[in-house]
Each structure stands twice: as structure tokens, then as C-alpha cells.
Amino acid sequence: DTAVSQTPKYLVTQMGNDKSIKCEQNLGHDTMYWYKQDSKKFLKIMFSYNNKELIINETVPNRFSPKSPDKAHLNLHINSLELGDSAVYFCASSQDYSRAAFFGQGTRLTVV
Amino acid sequence: GNSVTQMEGPVTLSEEAFLTINCTYTATGYPSLFWYVQYPGEGLQLLLKATKADDKGSNKGFEATYRKETTSFHLEKGSVQVSDSAVYFCALTSMNYGGSQGNLIFGKGTKLSVKP
Numbered sequence: 001d002t003a004v005s006q007t008p009k010y011l012v013t014q015m016g017n018d019k020s021i022k023c024e025q026n027l028g029h030d031t032m033y034w035y036k037q038d039s040k041k042f043l044k045i046m047f048s049y050n051n052k053e054l055i056i057n058e059t060v061p062n063r064f065s066p067k068s069p070d071k072a073h074l075n076l077h078i079n080s081l082e083l084g085d086s087a088v089y090f091c092a093s094s095q096d097y098s099r100a101a102f103f104g105q106g107t108r109l110t111v112v
Numbered sequence: 113g114n115s116v117t118q119m120e121g122p123v124t125l126s127e128e129a130f131l132t133i134n135c136t137y138t139a140t141g142y143p144s145l146f147w148y149v150q151y152p153g154e155g156l157q158l159l160l161k162a163t164k165a166d167d168k169g170s171n172k173g174f175e176a177t178y179r180k181e182t183t184s185f186h187l188e189k190g191s192v193q194v195s196d197s198a199v200y201f202c203a204l205t206s207m208n209y210g211g212s213q214g215n216l217i218f219g220k221g222t223k224l225s226v227k228p
Binding site: 033035040041042043045048090092094100101102103104105106 | 146148150154155156157158161199201205215216217218220221223
């Protein structure tokens with residue numbers, strides 16, 4: 001069973017479109033995250049959710065919005081996509097701060 | 113704020129060479145330290161961790177020791193293999209003083225290429 005799964009794995013879309021990336025974890029973790037990895041492999045945290053409440057919201061454009069229907073899911077919705085949004089987006093989850101985060105396989109978003 | 117600094121890559125080594133990837137950190141609170149590995153086309157996987165000063169994390173021949181006095185967590189392996197070729201990330205997370213969980217913060221990653 002996959003611990004953290006995200007879909008789709010690849011997403012190609014045109015500028016201006018709205019898209020969503022789904023993430024689910026079956027580990028029973030309390031905290032979930034979204035990270036953006038750029039072409040230089042730099043990882044930037046975008047959001048983290050703890051028990052369905054946003055606890056840390058980094059300075060990302062408000063075109064990005066996390067949505068958590070329940071503790072096991074944290075979806076990422078992006079409005080009005082721009083070329084600069086092209087990157088790999090990773091979902092992750094952890095039980096608490098001292099334990100490891102488990103990552104999904106990533107979603108490669110390409111905006112054309 | 114919390115931050116992680118790791119050596120710039122890429123690092124290219126011959127098989128069986130000794131590996132060191134330096135990592136230093138700044139953190140408030142009580143950080144836990146991690147090394148993650150990302151193989152080509154895959155997500156990040158935990159390689160090893162240490163949750164308090166002087167702890168040594170180890171896995172698959174890799175080791176790193178949590179040094180509070182030098183705020184470092186350098187990754188080492190005595191004899192690398194071609195299959196170790198990947199990007200390695202140093203990371204930390206820290207409990208905030210209020211008791212809430214802090215962000216998992218990553219360094220910029222170091223690409224390792226091992227040649228036969």
C-alpha cells in the first residue's frame with residue numbers, strides 16, 4: 001500500500017487554466033504538507049495542515065489554495081496558472097516534529 | 113528563523129571513494145535533523161535522522177552525527193557505490209516554544225554522481 005499518494009503524476013496545461021493536485025495519506029498522520037521543487041531541486045514549503053487547520057502559510061501567491069476535506073487528504077488547487085508555476089509539487093505527511101515526513105512521488109506540472 | 117546550509121554540488125566520486133556532504137543549521141527551539149535522498153525521477157525518502165545532540169543516525173552505510181556545538185550534521189559514507197547516485201537533502205524540524213510543530217526545512221540539496 002502506498003503511504004502517501006498524489007495524482008496526477010504528470011500534468012500539462014495551458015496558462016490561465018485552473019487545476020488541482022490530489023494527495024492522500026493512509027498513515028494516520030496529523031500533519032500534511034505541500035512542497036514545490038524547482039528546476040534546481042530546491043524545495044520550498046508552501047503549506048502545512050495539522051488536523052485540518054492551516055498552521056503555517058508561507059508567502060505563496062493566493063492563486064494557490066490548499067483544501068483538506070479530512071485528515072487524510074490535502075489537495076492543492078491552483079488558479080490562473082502561470083509559466084513560473086512549472087515545477088514538481090510534493091505532498092508529504094508526518095506524525096510529529098521529531099519523526100520523518102513521508103513524501104509522495106511528486107506531480108510534475110508543466111504550464112505551456 | 114530556521115535554516116539549513118549544505119555544500120554546493122555536484123559531487124562526483126569514483127566507486128569505493130569516501131563521501132562527506134557538509135550540513136550546518138540554525139534553529140530556535142529543539143531541532144531534529146534529517147538526511148533525505150532523492151533518486152532520479154522519484155520522491156524524497158528518509159535516509160537517516162537524529163533527534164538530539166550527540167545522536168548518530170545511520171542507514172545503508174551512511175552516517176551523520178548531531179553536533180550541537182558546531183550546529184552540524186555532516187553526512188558520511190566510507191565506500192560509495194554507483195547506486196548511491198542521487199540528490200541528498202539535509203533538513204530540520206523544530207518544535208516551537210509554544211509546543212506546536214515547526215516546518216520541515218530543507219537545504220538546497222547536493223547532487224552526487226558515482227562513477228564505476
